[in-house]
Amino acid sequence: xxxxxxxxxxxxxxxxxxxxxxxxNVKLIEDALSIDxxxxxxxxxxxxxxxNVDSALKLMNELHQAVANGKTLDKQNISYSLSLLLExxxxxxxxxxxxxxxxxxxxxxxxxxxxxxxxxKLIQNxxxxxxxxxxxxxxxxxAVAMAVKAFKKDEVSRIILTRPAVEAGESLGFxxxxxxxxxxxxxxxxxxxxxxxxxxxxFNKYLERGTIEVAxxxxxxxxxxxxxxxxxxxxxxTTPEQMKMFxxxxxxxxxxxxxxxxxxTDLPDKKKSGLVQATRILKDVPGIGSITLSDRDVVRHxxxxxxxxxxxxxxxEEEFKKSKIKERLDNKSK
Numbered sequence: 001x002x003x004x005x006x007x008x009x010x011x012x013x014x015x016x017x018x019x020x021x022x023x024x025n026v027k028l029i030e031d032a033l034s035i036d037x038x039x040x041x042x043x044x045x046x047x048x049x050x051x052n053v054d055s056a057l058k059l060m061n062e063l064h065q066a067v068a069n070g071k072t073l074d075k076q077n078i079s080y081s082l083s084l085l086l087e088x089x090x091x092x093x094x095x096x097x098x099x100x101x102x103x104x105x106x107x108x109x110x111x112x113x114x115x116x117x118x119x120x121k122l123i124q125n126x127x128x129x130x131x132x133x134x135x136x137x138x139x140x141x142x143a144v145a146m147a148v149k150a151f152k153k154d155e156v157s158r159i160i161l162t163r164p165a166v167e168a169g170e171s172l173g174f175x176x177x178x179x180x181x182x183x184x185x186x187x188x189x190x191x192x193x194x195x196x197x198x199x200x201x202x203f204n205k206y207l208e209r210g211t212i213e214v215a216x217x218x219x220x221x222x223x224x225x226x227x228x229x230x231x232x233x234x235x236x237x238t239t240p241e242q243m244k245m246f247x248x249x250x251x252x253x254x255x256x257x258x259x260x261x262x263x264x265t266d267l268p269d270k271k272k273s274g275l276v277q278a279t280r281i282l283k284d285v286p287g288i289g290s291i292t293l294s295d296r297d298v299v300r301h302x303x304x305x306x307x308x309x310x311x312x313x314x315x316x317e318e319e320f321k322k323s324k325i326k327e328r329l330d331n332k333s334k
Contacts, residue, residue: 005053008044008060015039017073018063025078029056032082059085062093069097070108076299077112083296084114100145101152104199109145115297116142122289123257128247130235130279131259133293139259140233144193147229150255156229157211161190163233164217164242187214190233217242226251235260235275237267243274247282263311 019026019039026037033056035048044060046053059081063073071077084090095117099108111117116138122129123146131139147159191214194203206212217238232238232246235258243258250256260275267273282288295309 005045005047008046008057008064009042014064014067015044017067018044018060020073020075020078024075025073028075028078028082029059032086033059055085058090062090066093066097070099071097071110072107080113080296100142101149101197103196105196109142109197111142112138112299113293113297115291115293116299119291119293120146122291123255126287126289127254128250128256128258128282128288130275130282130288130290131257131293132262132275132279132291133297134261134263134295136298137293138297138299139261139293140189140231141193143231143233143257143259144190145197146257147231148194148197150229151211156227156253156255158225158228159194159206159212160225160228160230161187161194161212161214161233162217162220162230162246163187163190164235164237187216190214190231217246220246220249223249224251225249225254227253228255230254230256232256232258233260236262236265236273238274239267240272240274240277243278247278263315 017025018037029035030037033048033052035046035052035056037056038045038047046056046060048056063078063081067073081090081093084092092114095114096111099110100120101109103109111120115133119129119131119139119142122131123143131143133139144161147156147161150156151159191203194212198206203212207214217232228251230250235243237260238246246258247256258275258278260273262273262276265273279290283290295312
C-alpha cells in the first residue's frame with residue numbers, strides 16, 4: 001500500500017469550517033475516501049493511498065475556494081460535495097456559488113445543490129415556475145428568498161404568499177379564533193421564511209401597508225395581480241379548478257412560483273391534485289418552467305434523505321405487488 005502525504009496551507013477560518021463541531025465534517029471525508037486528515041503545524045495533512053489522497057486534495061481545493069467566497073461548511077454540503085467528487089463532477093461545486101439574499105442575522109442564502117441552482121435559474125428566466133419535491137429541498141424557502149430579492153431590487157412592488165387551507169382533513173370551521181387565527185397555522189412556514197430574511201418588525205410594517213400579503217388561496221379569486229411576486233405553497237393540495245384560478249390571476253410585471261410535494265397530498269379521496277394536472281398540461285408552454293427536486297436536494301438532517309428513500313422504496317415495492325396481482329387476475333379472466 002502506497003502512503004502519500006499532501007499538505008495544504010490552512011487559514012484558521014478554513015480549519016474551523018473543514019473540521020466542524022467535534023470534527024464531524026472531516027470524519028465524513030475520512031470515511032468516504034478512506035484517508036486520514038490531520039492538522040499539523042498550521043497545515044492540513046492528507047494520508048492514505050495515492051488515488052484517494054489525490055481525490056481528497058481536489059475536494060480540499062474546491063472547499064477552500066467555497067469558504068473563501070463566503071460559504072459555510074456543514075455535514076450536508078460536505079456530503080453533497082463528496083457525492084459530486086465520487087461522480088467525477090467536483091468542479092460543479094463552483095456552480096453553487098452566488099448569494100440570493102442576506103438574512104437579518106447576516107447569513108448568506110444560496111443554493112446548496114445543483115438541483116436548487118437549476119430551480120433558481122428557472123425562477124429567474126420564467127414568469128411561472130413549478131418547484132416539486134420532497135420535504136427539505138428548499139422549495140418554499142428559496143422561492144421566498146427570490147421574492148425578497150426581487151422586492152429589494154424594485155422589480156416587483158408586492159410579495160403575495162398563499163397556500164390552500166387543507167391540512168390532514170381538519171376543517172377551518174372547527175378551529176378556534178377569528179379568520180386570521182384559523183389560517184395563520186397553515187401559513188406559518190411562509191411567515192418564518194420572511195422573518196428570517198427581513199425581520200419581524202419590517203415584515204409587520206409591510207404587512208400593514210399591504211406590500212406583503214399572506215392569505216389563503218380562496219382569497220385570490222377574482223383578482224388580477226400586477227407587479228407582484230406570488231408564491232403558491234403546498235400546491236399539491238389544490239384542486240384542478242383552484243390551480244387554474246390561481247394561474248390565471250397573473251398580471252403584468254408579475255412572477256409566480258408554485259411549490260408542492262406530490263407524495264403528501266391531503267385532498268379528500270378521489271380528488272385530483274391541481275399541481276399534478278397543471279404540470280402535465282403546461283409542460284410545453286413557453287414562459288413556464290418546471291423542476292422536480294429529489295432526495296439528493298434535501299438540506300435538512302441527513303435522516304430526512306434516508307426516510308424519503310425508504311418511503312420511495314416502499315412505494316415502488318407496493319406498486320410492483322399491485323401490478324403482479326393485477327396481472328394474475330387478468331390472466332385468470334382470459
